[in-house]
Amino acid sequence: MPAWRPPSTTPAACCCPRPSPSWSARARSRTTTSRRRHGPPPGRGQASPRRLCRPPLNRTCAMKKTTRKAPSQKAKGRGPGLNVSSLVVHGENNYFAIDPKLATFERARFVVIQAPFDKTVTYGGGTGGGPKAIWNASQQVELFDEITGQQPILEHGVCTLKPLDCKCDGAEINRRIHEVARQVVEAGKIPILVGGEHTVSFGAVKACWEKYPELSVLHIDAHSDMRDEYHGQKFNHATAAARINELCPIVQAGIRSREAFEPGHPERPVHCYHAFQYRDSGPWQDEAVSRLTRNVYLTVDVDGFDPSVFPATGTPEPGGLSWYTGLDLIERACKARNVVGFDIVEVAPVKGSHQTEFAAARLMGRIIAFIAGYCLQGKSAV
Numbered sequence: 001m002p003a004w005r006p007p008s009t010t011p012a013a014c015c016c017p018r019p020s021p022s023w024s025a026r027a028r029s030r031t032t033t034s035r036r037r038h039g040p041p042p043g044r045g046q047a048s049p050r051r052l053c054r055p056p057l058n059r060t061c062a063m064k065k066t067t068r069k070a071p072s073q074k075a076k077g078r079g080p081g082l083n084v085s086s087l088v089v090h091g092e093n094n095y096f097a098i099d100p101k102l103a104t105f106e107r108a109r110f111v112v113i114q115a116p117f118d119k120t121v122t123y124g125g126g127t128g129g130g131p132k133a134i135w136n137a138s139q140q141v142e143l144f145d146e147i148t149g150q151q152p153i154l155e156h157g158v159c160t161l162k163p164l165d166c167k168c169d170g171a172e173i174n175r176r177i178h179e180v181a182r183q184v185v186e187a188g189k190i191p192i193l194v195g196g197e198h199t200v201s202f203g204a205v206k207a208c209w210e211k212y213p214e215l216s217v218l219h220i221d222a223h224s225d226m227r228d229e230y231h232g233q234k235f236n237h238a239t240a241a242a243r244i245n246e247l248c249p250i251v252q253a254g255i256r257s258r259e260a261f262e263p264g265h266p267e268r269p270v271h272c273y274h275a276f277q278y279r280d281s282g283p284w285q286d287e288a289v290s291r292l293t294r295n296v297y298l299t300v301d302v303d304g305f306d307p308s309v310f311p312a313t314g315t316p317e318p319g320g321l322s323w324y325t326g327l328d329l330i331e332r333a334c335k336a337r338n339v340v341g342f343d344i345v346e347v348a349p350v351k352g353s354h355q356t357e358f359a360a361a362r363l364m365g366r367i368i369a370f371i372a373g374y375c376l377q378g379k380s381a382v
Contacts, residue, residue: 082176084111084183087161094160096153096365097139108157109376110192110368111184113204117166117173117196126348127314131163131194133349133357134364141361145369147331152372153365159189170199170235177203185211185341190371192364195345197314198225198240201299208297208341209247215340216249216293218333220304220326222317224258224272244299245270251291253278253329254304254321275320281328288329289336296333298342298367302360312356313346323359327366334370342367 084105094103095112102108114135118128143153164176177193181204184191193204198221209215219225225241235243241250249268256275271291278284302310306320321329333339347360 082179084161084180084187087164087180089160089162095135095138095158096141096143096361098143098153098158102154102157103159104157105159105187105189108159109189109372110153110156111159111161111189112192112194113161113177113180113184114163114194115166115173115177115196115200116163117170117200119166119169119173119197119199125314126312126350127195127197127346128166129349130196130345130347130357130360133354134194134344134347134360135160137354137358138361138364140358141365143365145366145373147366148369148373150369150373152369156368156372156376158192158368166196173200174203174206174235178206179203181207181341182210191341192368193341193343193345194364195343195347198299198301198345199235201240201343201345202235202243204341204343205244205297205299206247208295212295212338212340214293215247215295215297216251216291217244218288218292218296218298218330219244219250219252219301220254220299220321220329221252221301222254222256222275222303222320223301223315224252224255224270225301226270227259240299241270249291249293251288253288254326256317256319257315279319279321279325281325285329285332289332292333292337294338296337296339298330298333298339300342300344300363301346302344302356302363303346310347310356310359312348312350312353314348315346327363330367331370331374334367334374338375339367339371342371 088105089103091100094100105111114131116128116131118125143151145152161180164173164180166173168176177200181191181193185207191204191207193200195201205215205217219241221241223238225238226245227236227238227242229236229239241252244250245265245268247268250270252270252272254275255272258272271288273284273288303313303316304320305326306322307313307316307318309320309323310316344360344364347356349357
């Protein structure tokens, strides 16, 4: 056995490769240069000398993100500060494809407000696509009205506004509609509101109610919509008439679905003409019109007509008004009263069929003809 020896104090050879002479020279050069610039390293307790090399990059400024300016509230069709002039559709993309010169806000007597709101539906959806579908169908509608013998759309002009931003609840969309409709009626023009579900009508009615005294509403619908609230919502498609009745009296026609107890406002009566009793034209229409006040707003839920006329709607009910019975009622109202605005709501387009939206576009043109022929020409009885 070999004798024990103390361990050697010489470090063992490292297995890592030794740096090359050129590498060592570069390292020494960097160290020497650094010391020439900054001086010798400070001793213990001494402050570091001020660096004389160029200051570091201002990375905070170099990496600062640019903030893109948010879209204008006016441009997006939402408040506050909605302005009609910023919503006007310029060029040929207007309702009925009329000459753009007839579709300016200054020239036109009728102004279309588009509200593709579809947030409170509880059965069939799709009414958010109503305004676009009706606009598309209106491009095919003839502008001569055979009943009045006039071309009122060309004579009076129709201005089209961009669709409102409807990413909100029922109360807010009615606030936005009211703000736009108020500017329309203050300019002496007639608002045409296109929905969307029936929730949207209140804002336009309120604008007309503020402008015109003694306002009442002619309400064509399959449903009375007189619930005070529905699914915890005050502004809902099933509460549309209840909200309107807080402002003015209502005459309803075509009703065939309602609650057992719907009292309405004690000071503002609701007169209801059920479809099972009054399906055809007759004396009941004159009686209904006689209950209207001097100024009238017309709200038309297309399901008030028979499904054979408007099949594509959220909640179709069998046995409604025929096409000509409904038109007869509207014409009598325009002859006897001053219709100051109207809406068409609850069109829910179905792929592969154009019947409902085309009928809605035709109805819009026909109501324009009645208002132009009787109300604007001073031929109404009031």
